[in-house]
Amino acid sequence: MSLFTRSQQPPGTDKDVPPGATGVPEDADTTAPAAPPDKAEPAEPVDTAAESAEAAGAPEPAEDADTTATDAADEPEAAGETRSTDDDAEADQAAAEPDAAEDADEPETATDARATDDDAEAESVTPPPEGETPRGWRGRYPGAARGVAAATTALAAVLVLGAVLLPDALDKLTVVQFTRIPAEALLAVGLALLLPPRPRRIVAIVLGIALGLLTILKFLDMGFRSVLNRPFDPVLDWTLVSDGEEYLKETSGQAFAVAAVIGAILLVVALLVLMTLALVRMSDVVTRHSAVATRATLVLGTLWVALAAFGVRIAGDPLAAKTTAEQAADHIHMARVSLADSKKFAKEAAVDPFADVPPDQLLSGLRGKDVIFAFVESYGRSAVESPEMAPQVNAMLADGTKRLQAAGFSSRSAFLTSPTFGGGSWLAHSTFLSGLWIDNQQRYRTVTSSDRLTLTGAFQRADAWRTVGIMPGVIRSWPEGKFYGLDNVYDSQHLGYKGPNFSWSPVPDQYSLEAFQRMEHGQKHDKPLMSEIILVSSHRPWAPIPRTVGWDELGDGSIFNAINKEGKNPDDVWKSAHSVRQEYAKSIEYSVNSLVSWVERYGNDNTVLVFLGDHQPTTMVSGKNPSHDVPIALVAHDKDVLDRMSGWGWQDGLQPHPDAPVWRMDTFRNRFLTTYGAKTAP
DSSP states (O other): OOHHHHHHHOOOOOSSTTTTTTTTTSSOHHHHHHOOOTOOOOOOOHHHHHHHHHHHHHHOOHHHHHHHHHHHHHHOOOOOOOOOOOHHHHHHHHHHHHHHHHHOOOOSSSHHSOOOHHHHHHTTOOOOOOOOOOOOOHHOOOHHHHHHHHHHHHHHHHHHHHHHHSSSSSOOOSSSGSSEEEEHHHHHHHHHHSOOOOOOOOHHHHHHHHHHHHHHHHHHHHHHHHSSSOOOTTTTTHHHHEEEEEEEEHHHOOHHHHHHHHHHHHHHHHHHHHHHHHHHHHHHHHHTTTTHHHHHHHHHHHHHHHHHHTTTTEEEEEEOOOHHHHHHHHHHHHHHHHHHHHHHHHHTTTTTTTTTTOGTTOOOOOOOOGEEEEEEOOOOOOOHHHHHHHHHHHHHHHHHHHHHHHHOEEEEEEEEEESSSSOHHHHHHHHHSSSOOOOOOOOOOHTTSSSSOOOHHHHHHHTSEEEEEEEEOOOOOOOOHHTOSSSSETTSSSSOSSSSSSSSSSSSSSHHHHHIIIIITOOOOOOEEEEEEETTOOOOOOOOOOOOOGGGGTTTTTTHHHHHHHHHHHHTTTHHHHHHHHHHHHHHHHHHHHHHHHHHHHOOOOOOEEEEEESSOHHHHOSSSOOEEEEEEEEEESSSHHHTTTOOOOSSOOOOOOOOOOEEEEEEEEEEEHHHHHOOOO
8 A cells, every 4th residue: 555545544444445455466565665756757547446446356446435546546646755745744743742742731840841951951952944043042053052051050060069068267278178078969969869850949949048058157157267266156246247347447448348248248149049040950960860860979978988987088177078067067056055145144144242342342452543454456465476476576575664664663464365356355345344254245235234343343333433434446325334334435536636547446546545644644633543445556457557756746646647648558468467467566566665655654653554455366467276365464663562463473574474374354353353452252
């Protein structure tokens, strides 16, 4: 039977036609190729049905069948043209079938209804039928489209693996860190292989958001570790964001601070979006190549277990990595501790052995003395022990000790351990003065809103001193002044300074001390003074730095305009750790030398000076894994004051030696109040 004749028969006709009634002799070679259409001779119209019936001895065909056969024979076509026509019909039918199926069958889920990104890309780069114009750039440039798809997948893989293996400290940010095998990635691949389409996509989205948030936390950890030598607290440290913005505004200008905030917001949004898209894409890639992904996961998983069992390390870290999981667990633990810390601290703060000490018993050993507590910003142990900075700083301290001795003063020194590092000076101030360990903002808010007796407040309660504060770093209202028991506070707006800011520092230290002398210490009072003075010239970025001038030349501070212009640019200083350390050492030298010079000039027989650092400088200055120790010194003209503290074990001079005593900063208040007054402290 020819294709043409078969295509004209109604369904079921084949099985009703007797053998031999096919229109083709049984012994004919039906497999012979037809002649090409352009060379085939026209076929004679033949009533093939009738001839077949006669040959077989069958009855005459029905009228309808005869008509059909005759109609078919009336259109003479070559065999090749017949096959071509039928092939076109079948192709049209096949092309229509997917559309019909698509219209008939509703997808079970949204995920099933949508092709994956790579599938869509593959379809879009399929060459169109001959003569049809390609649609879209993927159709016009299929090679480029395949390249873009492959590059996008590669970038997604790099982003995900990079985020998983990203450390939380700048000193660990090395190429070696990214050559390890991450357990988190293996588990994610396993989930993608096991889950059905819809749950798989949901899990990929959730994991993408979670990984994006953890990556943001890692960046915050890097910043906090490099500056504050500790990780970011996800519960308590958000209040420091505004302080960081204020610092940028003071050091680099309003425009830079705004740009930095906008950049940070854009980075957060980009990380969350891109990480989510990358996880979704990688989950699709894994499921499309499930066989390869399964074998690779089994091999790498087995290798990970073996490496973990034998403790194989690379550059000091396990080759079988679970960095992100451990960091997430650490932050969860930190959050739980921070949330529970409020109740714990409230119980600690409620216990105060000096709360009920009668005023006349407080500080009886210092009656009639002008007592000064001075904090030197960022004055840390590294300043007196670092090979790069100690020679310069210790030479200044040795010279200051000699100058004070020549003026009739003696000094003792040691170390205190600060609750903070690299910043957060208010935490150190409140710890030193309250006798409580204040190492986070929550504790600071709790203690400053309480009636806890502070060291400075004890002088006020004793009613034998006028209490004042010199706070050049305060540029807005400071209600904590009442908590510290200060009768009067002079901030940056009340010191009479008309000169320039030195980067973050609003007032040079020498001018602050001169203003203190002019407004308080040099005035006649019915009572001696107890003063808290904050010296801020050694605050980062340590450029430009003021220089000491004659005390009589200070005036309103205008003299510092030229000095400020002569100073170094912070951007130039911070190009290397060495230059930063050199400028930091100069700033400490300036601040401490200003204090020593003030005592030489204005000190008297009743002067008692206690000065200390509030915290160590950033790790770029203090080095890797530094302590939280800061130097402290007590200077007095009256030998009785020094004799009372002889049991402390402090060393002579302004420079504490490496083996000098080290106390926690929160223990100083009790020791001081006990030594110079009431004997109630445990």
